Amino acid sequence: MLRAVLSAAGIRDRRAGIALAALIAVSATVHSFLAALHETPRYFPDEYIYAALGRSIAHGHLQIRGGPSHFPEILQPILSAPLWASFSTTTAYHAVQVENAVIGSLAAIPAYGLARWLGLRQPYALFCAAYALVITSFTLSAFTVADLVAYPLVLAAVAAGVRAIDEPTSGRQLLFLVAASLATLARLEYAVLVIAYVVSAVVVERRRVVRRHRVALLALLPAALVFAVGVVGFYHRVFSTVHLNWPLARWFIVQMFLLTLASGVVLVPGAVVAALRPHGRRETAYMAFAGALTVLLLAESSVYAASAGDFKERYLFATLPLVAIAFGAYLRDRRPSLRLLVFALAAAIVVAVAEVPLSGYTAAAASKESDSEFLFAFSYVEGRLGVGPGSLVIALVASVGAAAAVAVALGWGKRTALTATLAYLALATGFAVHLDLQAARSLRAVLPPDLAWVDNATTTTVTAIATEPQPSTGLAEFLYWNPSIQREVVLPGAAATDPFRAPPLHIGADGQLGVTGPFLYDGMTSTALFAQARLIARWSTYSLWAPAGSPRFRALVRPRFADGWLTPTGTIQAWPLTAASGVRASFTLSLPRSRTEPVGLFLGSKHVLVRPGKPVDVACRNGSGLLALRYATSKAAVNSLLGFTSVRLTRLAITDVPAGAGGVRCSSG
DSSP states (O other), X not given: OHHHHHHHTTOOSHHHHHHHHHHHHHHHHHHHHHHHHOOSOOSTTHHHHHHHHHHHHHTTOOEETTEEOOOOOOHHHHHHHHHHHHSOHHHHHHHHHHHHHHHHHTTHHHHHHHHXXXXXXHHHHHHHHHXXXXXXXXXXXXXXXXXXXXXXXXXXXXXXXXXXXXXXXXXXXXXXXXXXXXXXXXXXXXXXXXXXXXXXXXXXXXXXXXXXXXXXXXXXXXXXXXXHHHHHTTXXXXXXXXXXXXXXXXXXXXXXXXXXXXXXXXXXXXXXXXXXXXOHHHHHHXXXXXXXXXXXXXXXXXXXXXXXXXXXXXGTGGGHHHHHHHHHHHHHHXXXXXXXXXXXXXXXXXXXXXXXXXXXXXXXXXXXXXXXXXXHHHXXXXXXXXXXXXXXXXXXXXXXXXXXXHHHHTTOOHHHHHHHHXXXXXXXXXXXXXXXXXXXXXXXXXXXXXXTHHHHHOSSOEEEEEOSSSOOHHHHHXXXXXXXXXXXXXXXXXXXXXXXXXXXXXXXXXXXXXXXXXXEEEOSSOEEEEEEEEEEEXXXXXXXXXXXXXXXXXXXXXXXXXXXXXXXXXXXXXXXXXXXXXXXXXXXXXXXXXXXXXXXXXXXXXXXXXXXXXXXXEEEEESSSOEEEEEEEOHHHHXXXXXXXXXXXXXXXXXXXXXXXXXXXXXXX
16 A cells, blocks of 8 residues: 555655655654744634634534534544544644644645656655745644645645546546545635646547546536535625626736745746646646646635735645646756747746835735735845835845746756755745744733633633624634633624624613623623623633623623723613613713813713813713613814724713603713
């Protein structure tokens, strides 16, 4: 069996096998070590999705927070499920990182095998294997996502596919079907592997494609099924916004350019020339397959890029080893008649890096943090040298790479160019890892010392109440580290942490929350007082409550920041404990002495002028049940304060009062 696997990978020499095994071992060890230094997830909602599905599979179902996930990318959760089931959350988290690094490092095997199958010499095939292991996207091994799990499967599917096209036996086509299906179950976008196979088979076989490739074409069915599940399920929002317009075409071109920079530049002109004029059946099959796959992935990822406005390297990095292999075919045969095309492509790269400022794309990548590890690494250069000098350095490096491509076309400096390419990628990966660890440590510093503080405070299922207007990273972290949080409800006007089950919180007429068991409340941008609930744990603005009856709101002020500041407009609500009573809310409004101007605040029809350093006590009441009061800062004050905050509200207290006639009334002292 081992000999058959090695033979399929093109490994017939013992020394080559040892060298390849050493590359894989070093890569797995180094990336596992670096990934383990990454202390907490920071790429949401993806990391939570894969972790939650892995835990669900470990318990025998495919639900997230009690609802169907409609998430077709289940291979990584299946592989990680035993780890989530066997270890504590923290240990399992780091074990999954190691698993990612080890599985991702196996990409060296199909990269080497493809190069040898094309007839490339053993040293260059080992270069392709090493190249596959030093790309910047390997930084993703620290994230509990599926990218590194899918990586070797994509290359294996390409290797199986081109072999099946070259010699279309049933066994080889069946192997491609299995590899392509697994890659699609790891990452949905790789469903296009089947389309790339069909394109390549048509190019090679012409009219005989259906007769000779019946088994492989069956892969269209499972791939289409998985793709359909994703389109109508988790990814329906993305595909519902697809438009064939200029932004989509623009991002196709931009991503092609940025992918060229991420590849190391030197390889691209020669690889393009080799793809345009392949020699023989094998090269034709490979170039058609690799070219079609690259174009299809660029088109798919450009849908996301046009929507989000950033480079989606995550969806494209599996094509980089294919570029290195195509460049090897170019080195072997040269194609002197197309040398001018190499010169033209190299010149186009130089012009592009001179004319297109990368700083805008770098800023987007830094904010997304993981969609492009290459641009994330480039942001390190900008941070050290400044935006202008950093862009100049990248432009110079890319120009040198383009010049090296010309030199190689003329027969000079091949080994130097290849060595420099590996060094360039290794350096960029080092920068990306450095910034990734910095970002993870910064995030970890603002999280509680005990990440599982919710789990440790209760032994039953917890409901999280999302209260912020944007998805909360803090709440996402707690969902990740505390599997006891199995439900999420959303306060009206707030946003759920992710696309999964999070029904709206329906507040009863008497303030009833309508949740059972303990609940976690996020008080970052809203303030709540509760009745018939007991505080059992608190961290920062998050509070964990246990029911002491039927939990209900006593008061709800929003927006109100945790330090007491109100925004220019919002609401104050208070509920009486008994239906037959009225309710009174008392509080203090103030401004620090450092403020130079007073601020006028409307509380319903009541106007209160708050002067710096002179607190104002206010009492508002409703003699007939719920107090619902809208507050609004005067227009002049909003303009002078730039609309961020108005006054501080502190010392909030709620009391029941005897029922009486009249509506809402406020008084100030």
